[in-house]
Amino acid sequence: MKTLHSAARRLEQSAPDRALGALGPIIRRATIGRAAAWLRVLGAFAPGLLLSTASAAPGARPNIIFLLTDDQRDNSLGAMGHPFVKTPHLDALVRDSVRFRNAYAPTPVCSPSRVSYFTGLTERVHGVGFSSSYELTEAQWERTYPALLRRAGYYTGFVGKFGVEYYTFRGGAAAKFDYWWGHDGWTRFLPKDTAGPSTKPYHRAKADLITPIMGEAMSEFLDRAPAGRPFCLSVSFNVPHGSQTSSMHTGYAEWKDMTRPANENPALKGTPFYDTLYRDIGLRIPEETGTAPDRLIPRFILDQDKGRNTTYGYNYDRATNREHHIRYYQTITGLDHVIGGLLADLKRRGLDQNTVILFGSDHGLIMGEYGMGGKELLLDLSAKIPSFIHDPRTPRDQRGRTLDHLVSGIDYTRTMLDYAGVSAPAEMEGRSLRPLVEGNTTGWRDELHLESLFSLRDNPFQEGIRTARWKYIRMYDGVNQFLEKHVDFRGRAPEFELLFDLAADPGEHTNLAADPAHAAVLAELRAKVAAESVARNERRTAYVRTFPPAPRPKPAAPKAAK
Numbered sequence: 001m002k003t004l005h006s007a008a009r010r011l012e013q014s015a016p017d018r019a020l021g022a023l024g025p026i027i028r029r030a031t032i033g034r035a036a037a038w039l040r041v042l043g044a045f046a047p048g049l050l051l052s053t054a055s056a057a058p059g060a061r062p063n064i065i066f067l068l069t070d071d072q073r074d075n076s077l078g079a080m081g082h083p084f085v086k087t088p089h090l091d092a093l094v095r096d097s098v099r100f101r102n103a104y105a106p107t108p109v110c111s112p113s114r115v116s117y118f119t120g121l122t123e124r125v126h127g128v129g130f131s132s133s134y135e136l137t138e139a140q141w142e143r144t145y146p147a148l149l150r151r152a153g154y155y156t157g158f159v160g161k162f163g164v165e166y167y168t169f170r171g172g173a174a175a176k177f178d179y180w181w182g183h184d185g186w187t188r189f190l191p192k193d194t195a196g197p198s199t200k201p202y203h204r205a206k207a208d209l210i211t212p213i214m215g216e217a218m219s220e221f222l223d224r225a226p227a228g229r230p231f232c233l234s235v236s237f238n239v240p241h242g243s244q245t246s247s248m249h250t251g252y253a254e255w256k257d258m259t260r261p262a263n264e265n266p267a268l269k270g271t272p273f274y275d276t277l278y279r280d281i282g283l284r285i286p287e288e289t290g291t292a293p294d295r296l297i298p299r300f301i302l303d304q305d306k307g308r309n310t311t312y313g314y315n316y317d318r319a320t321n322r323e324h325h326i327r328y329y330q331t332i333t334g335l336d337h338v339i340g341g342l343l344a345d346l347k348r349r350g351l352d353q354n355t356v357i358l359f360g361s362d363h364g365l366i367m368g369e370y371g372m373g374g375k376e377l378l379l380d381l382s383a384k385i386p387s388f389i390h391d392p393r394t395p396r397d398q399r400g401r402t403l404d405h406l407v408s409g410i411d412y413t414r415t416m417l418d419y420a421g422v423s424a425p426a427e428m429e430g431r432s433l434r435p436l437v438e439g440n441t442t443g444w445r446d447e448l449h450l451e452s453l454f455s456l457r458d459n460p461f462q463e464g465i466r467t468a469r470w471k472y473i474r475m476y477d478g479v480n481q482f483l484e485k486h487v488d489f490r491g492r493a494p495e496f497e498l499l500f501d502l503a504a505d506p507g508e509h510t511n512l513a514a515d516p517a518h519a520a521v522l523a524e525l526r527a528k529v530a531a532e533s534v535a536r537n538e539r540r541t542a543y544v545r546t547f548p549p550a551p552r553p554k555p556a557a558p559k560a561a562k
C-alpha cells in the first residue's frame with residue numbers, strides 16, 4: 001500500500017503545473033483519488049498483485065485501440081450496406097459491435113479533425129487547423145487522450161498519419177508516445193519509392209505498400225506492449241485518402257489526377273487487392289459526376305475553380321472518377337485485410353476479450369455527387385463517418401445494434417477516457433458513448449452542432465445543426481489564417497444557407513432555406529445555431545485563458561494537400 005501511496009504522490013508531483021494551468025489542481029486531485037480507489041481494490045482483493053508504480057493498474061482496465069481512417073465516407077463497409085466493397089473482417093466486427101449510423105466528423109478536414117479527436121474539443125475551441133492562426137501547444141497536448149492515458153499508466157502507441165505535426169512539436173511527436181511508428185503529412189502508397197520526411201520512416205518495414213506496413217507496425221506494437229499493463233494504440237491509416245490512391249501509380253506526368261489504371265504500375269501487378277479488384281464489376285459512378293458543381297452551393301459563396309476541384313482529381317470528369325472509385329474501394333479492402341490481421345493477432349495473444357476497439361474516420365468524401373468532389377463541407381457525404389465501437393465485455397445481446405443517435409467524433413475522446421477510468425478534463429466537450437454501447441440509450445442529445453472552418457480554396461466558414469429530421473447549414477466568406485474575431489458571427493446575416501428535410505430528402509439535394517413553407521423550422525434552427533455559435537466563442541475565450549494560443553509561424557502550412 002505504501003508503495004502505491006508514494007507512487008501516487010510522485011505522480012502528483014510529476015504533473016507539470018505550467019501545462020495544467022488553473023485546472024491542474026482539479027486534475028491532480030482526481031488522479032490521486034483514482035489511485036486511492038485502485039489501492040482499495042488491490043488491498044482488499046489482490047495484495048499479491050501490488051505493482052511497483054502507481055501508473056500500473058489492475059488488469060481489469062481494458063486495452064483500447066482507436067482505428068482512424070482517412071477520408072472514408074460513411075456506409076463504405078459491406079456490413080453498412082455498401083453494394084460491392086468487400087470488407088469481411090470489418091463486417092464481422094461491425095456485427096459484433098454497436099454501430100452509430102448518424103456519426104459526424106468533429107470537422108470535415110484532416111488536421112483540425114485529428115486535433116479534435118486528440119483533445120475532445122471542437123475546432124473553434126482548440127483553434128488549430130490548416131487555416132487558423134495557431135499551432136497545438138505542449139499544454140494542450142497534456143490534455144489529449146494519449147497524454148492522459150499515458151499518465152494514468154497506459155502504454156501508448158501511435159501508428160500512421162499523425163497529421164498535426166506541421167503545426168507543432170516539429171519532430172518531437174514520437175516522444176509523446178511509448179511506441180511510435182508514424183509520420184506527418186502525406187506519405188505515399190509505396191513509401192519506399194521516395195525518401196522524404198513522410199516516407200522515410202517506413203523504409204525499415206518488411207512490406208512495401210503502406211497499408212500492410214501499418215499492419216506490421218500494429219504487430220510490432222503488440223510485441224512491445226508490456227504484459228500486465230493496459231495499452232492504448234492509436235492507428236491512423238492514411239487510406240482511402242487521395243494522396244494514397246493517387247500515389248498508387250506515379251509513373252506518368254498527370255498521376256495526381258488518376259487518369260490511368262493503377263495496376264499499370266508493375267509493383268501492384270498480382271497483389272491481392274490492388275490489381276484487378278473492382279475493375280470488372282461494371283462499377284457505377286454518381287450520375288451527377290461532371291455536371292455543373294454550383295447548382296447546390298452557388299459560385300458567389302464557393303467557387304470550385306479556386307482550388308477545390310484541382311486537388312487529387314476532384315475535377316471529376318467521368319473517366320477519372322471511375323478510376324478513383326476503383327482505387328478508393330481497393331484501399332478500403334486492403335485496410336480490411338490488415339484489420340483482420342490485427343484481430344487475429346489479438347486473439348492469438350489472448351488480448352481479444354479485454355480490448356475495446358473504436359473505429360472512425362477523420363471525415364468523409366464527396367466523389368462526384370452534386371458535380372463536386374472533396375471534403376470540407378457539412379453535407380453528409382463529407383461530414384459523416386463510418387462509426388462503431390466493439391467492447392467484447394458487454395453482453396452478447398447488446399452487440400450487433402445500430403443506433404440512430406447523433407454522435408460526434410469528439411465523443412470518442414471522452415469515451416476512451418471513460419473506458420480507462422480516467423476523469424475527463426473539465427473543458428473537454430463531447431460525451432462518452434459508453435452508455436450507448438452498454439444499452440443505456442435514453443437521455444442522449446437530440447441535436448448535434450456541426451462546424452467547418454477550413455477556408456482555403458475558397459471554402460466558406462460553415463456552421464450548422466443536425467436534428468433527427470433536419471439539417472441546417474449557414475455559410476460566411478472564409479478568411480485564411482483566421483483569428484477569433486473572424487469566426488464571431490454575431491449580428492452577421494449568413495451569406496448562404498442550406499436547409500434539408502432528411503426524412504424526405506436523405507441525399508440532401510433539395511434546399512428548402514428559401515421555401516416559405518419551412519420558415520418556422522428555419523427560424524428555429526437559425527436561432528439554435530446562432531446561440532451555439534456564441535457559446536462556442538465564449539468557450540474559446542475561457543479556454544485561451546488557461547491555454548494561451550501559440551501563433552503559427554509563417555509561412556503557414558506546407559501547401560496543404562489535406
Ligand SMILES: [Ca+2]
Pocket residue numbers: 070071109110241362363562
Ligand atoms: Ca482526411
